[in-house]
Amino acid sequence: FYADHSRKLLVVLQGMDTAGKDGTVLGVFGRIHPLGVRTVAFKAPTPVEREHDFLWRVHKELPGAGEIILFNRSHYEDVLITKVHGWIDDKECKRRYAQIRDFERMLAETGTVLLKFFLHISKDEQKQRLQERLDDPDKQWKFDPQDLEERKLWAEYEAAYIQAISETDAVHAPWYVIPANSKTHRN
Numbered sequence: 001f002y003a004d005h006s007r008k009l010l011v012v013l014q015g016m017d018t019a020g021k022d023g024t025v026l027g028v029f030g031r032i033h034p035l036g037v038r039t040v041a042f043k044a045p046t047p048v049e050r051e052h053d054f055l056w057r058v059h060k061e062l063p064g065a066g067e068i069i070l071f072n073r074s075h076y077e078d079v080l081i082t083k084v085h086g087w088i089d090d091k092e093c094k095r096r097y098a099q100i101r102d103f104e105r106m107l108a109e110t111g112t113v114l115l116k117f118f119l120h121i122s123k124d125e126q127k128q129r130l131q132e133r134l135d136d137p138d139k140q141w142k143f144d145p146q147d148l149e150e151r152k153l154w155a156e157y158e159a160a161y162i163q164a165i166s167e168t169d170a171v172h173a174p175w176y177v178i179p180a181n182s183k184t185h186r187n
Helices: 021-029 077-084 090-109 123-135 145-151 154-168
Strands: 008-015 037-041 068-072 112-120 175-179
Touching: 008 021, 021 037, 021 068, 021 112, 077 090, 077 154, 090 112, 090 154, 112 154, 123 145, 154 175
Parallel strands: 008 068, 008 112, 037 068, 112 175
Antiparallel strands: none
């Protein structure tokens, strides 16, 4: 892939907290030679990023020829979280989804293969995984008390993900919903 230097692949991993995005990166892509593969984890926008449109920070992270880029969370966060927390209204949410559809169409038209995966876990499985993070000293670094606050918004996030997938699933940018309660089966 890297040596051929003719294709570009963008893999988007989305899911609730503890769905296994990091585990998927390691389990599925861990055997690929690191040359030409890069993982990008989008966090809260920086002050400079907030001065631009919400897709501005995504452009510089896109794959070039011969690259595989893995988005561990993505441009969808700037709609999902903001909608769930009421920081944007329905009109702005619809506008952002329209912009995402245009953005992803542009990527496809310029040679990027885009695959989007929603790692779907149950609320009970998330509870168990959060408890494991607390109980296992090797996993405590992963625990963030904010995850418990976000968990209280489970139903809102479920609705937001349903909307995101239905608004942006396309032939050139398909969504795949992956059952992720079993890490082995997920990978």
